[in-house]
Amino acid sequence: MINIPKGTKDVLPFDTYKWKRITKVAYEIAHKYNLKEIKTPTFEHTELFRRGVGEGSDIVNKEMYTFLDKGGRSLTLKPEGTASVARSFIENGLFNEVMPLKMWYITPCFRYERPQAGRLREHHQFAVEVYGPNSVMSDVETILIAYEFYRAFGIEPTLHINNIGCEHCRKDYIEKLREYAKPHLQEMCEDCRVRYEKNPLRMLDCKVDVCKDILKDAPLISDTLCDNCKNHFEQVKALLDVLKVNYVADPMLVRGIDYYTNIVFEFVDDDKLLGQNALGGGGRYNNLVEELGGKPTPVIGFGIGLERLLAYMEKKNIEMPNDERVDVYIASNTTNDSYIMYLAQKLRNMGFTVESDLMLRSLKAQFKYADKLDVKYVIIVGEDEIFHNELSIKNMETGEQLKVPYDKLEEFFSNAE
Template sequence: MINIPKGTKDMLPNESYKWNYIKNKAREIARKYNIKEISTPVFEHTELFVRGVGNSSDIVNKEMYTFLDKGERSITLKPEGTAGAVRSFIENSMFNEPMPIKMFYFTPCYRYEKPQAGRLREHHQFGVELFGATGTRADAEILMIATDFYKSLGLTPKVVLNNLGCVECRKNYVQKLKEYFSPQINEMCEDCKNRLKTNPLRILDCKVEDCKKIINGAPKISTCLCDDCKNNFNNLLSVLNSLKINYEINETLVRGLDYYTNLVFEFWDDDGINKAALGGGGRYDNLVEELGGKSTPVVGFGIGLERLIMYMESKNIVFEQDKRLDCYIVSMIDDDVMILNIAKNLRDNGISCETDLVNRSVKSQFKYANKINAKFTIILGEDELKNNSVKLKNMDSGEEIFVNLEDLVNKIKEN
């Protein structure tokens, strides 16, 4: 037997209703905000992620699925959803269209990391990107989209926010961090030592206990913000208050990617049981330019679907089932033409039905109809068919009636 690769998971037919439920909710939210769907390839040129996600990120350094294709091109399976959307925005000259451009996607993402609960080497994301708008209203709207989505699933995670400042603020802050960490860097982990050289901001992300103690005393970004950055952030907070969006500021939140400017955020379990963020995002106003496009601000988020499903299961949230099967045809006769034409007529009229394909006895056909939860069974018996009629059984009430074949579709649709 050949097994599934480590860190991946099948979506099985008997679980697909959970995915459908979540995706339908996401599409419904997208419709309300007038966001259109985009789909980009699973693989891109490696350079896109090296330049987009950033050289100093763990993703690019350690976690990418990169290989040479048969034409000797370096190709990478996308580790996140944003870079591909931005590449497409630039390549298709969307910056020439009226702004904002809003798009959403469902995409698989690939990261070579140690598999653990809720962290897979292939996972799927629901993401939204909003191009061409800066300011409070766009920031608030992106947070509203995400919180509305969670709410539609019966969840109210807390929004954890931070403001990383504009390019100028960042420069000052990074300088302060260097001055603070340099004298004590030998007491910190190897990753932090590297981060001090490549991207000191990411030291704040370190989960090693000894590092955390030092990080706690580090200067706060809020002490380095210029007036514009300060005012914009305060503005956003007052809007979030008025919208009753539950948030908390966390000044060590930097997120693992290099491309963020100003706003970053994550969504966390409101009761603190879940030990990982349910999703996150922020603003990346320099990313389009960095990838060769005309300077365009972007704000967006991504939400991992596997982790979301796990979380919903842990909260005993009921996933709506797919639509129930309308009817199952129980056949007491052996007449392929008759059976398949009745089935065809039902399906042509929009009614879902199944018929026996594996030669079950009549008794086990009934059992099976029960098991698959069909609303009706249609019983084809020799005598009835002579009079052009069949027996229709309502599987919930047990009620049975004789129905003329011509009336079958209407009778089922009546119920």
């Protein structure tokens, strides 16, 4: 037998309703905020992620699914969606459109990482990218979209927010941080020693105890921010206050990808039901488009891992609403196939979800199956009913059973609704 590859997952027919629901919620929220859907390919040129996501990130260094195609091109299954959207924005001249250009998507992402709770090698993200504005309002609106998405599934993680500075003030901070870490480097983990060279900010979110201990007294970025960044951050927090969005200003929050500048945020589960990782997050990446060869364009966005969302809901015992219920089951003890199929089609044309006995079971077994389907109505068709041109309809919620003349069927159901 051939098994599924490690870190991937089937979604079985009994669980797909959850994904249908996620997609539905995504479309509804997107529409409310005037976001347009964008679709980008599953793989891109490897160079896009090297330049976009950054050489200093774990994703590029350790986790990419990179391969040569038959033409000898180096391609990579996308490890995240943002770089692809930036590539598309530049390549398709979307900068010529009227800004803001507010986009969303659900995409598969591929990362070679150690599979753990809700973290798969192929996972899916709901993501939003807002191109054009550099305003406090667009930051807050983007955060609200993410919040609304979580709330639609009955969860309310804590918003952590930070400002990691612009290209000007971040340089100063990185120097200070390097200066601080330098005498401790030998005690720090191997990853942090690489980060020290390539992406020192990432040392701040190291999960290794020794490193955490060393860095807890590190200089804070909030003390190094330029006036612009400082003001921007204060205004974002003030607007969140006005809107009664709870947040934690978290000076250690940096996010794992190189392209972030200015505002960054994460949605954190305080109970750590899925370990220490955030449930989702995002931030500003005002230099990404320029780094990929486009005109400088401010962008803010976020991504929410959907398998993690589902795993989290499961831990919290939150049921996903299932609207895939069957309305009517036609139970029969007749071999009059044409009558049954004609009736089933008539009901489907009326808008009902209908199932009938395709397995040729006994009437008793059919009722058992109808129970399992949790149907609202069972229509019983026997020779007697056909002869009298009527139907026996049982309401499975009340147990009430009625005889309804065939030509009064529509009337019965329109009153029953």
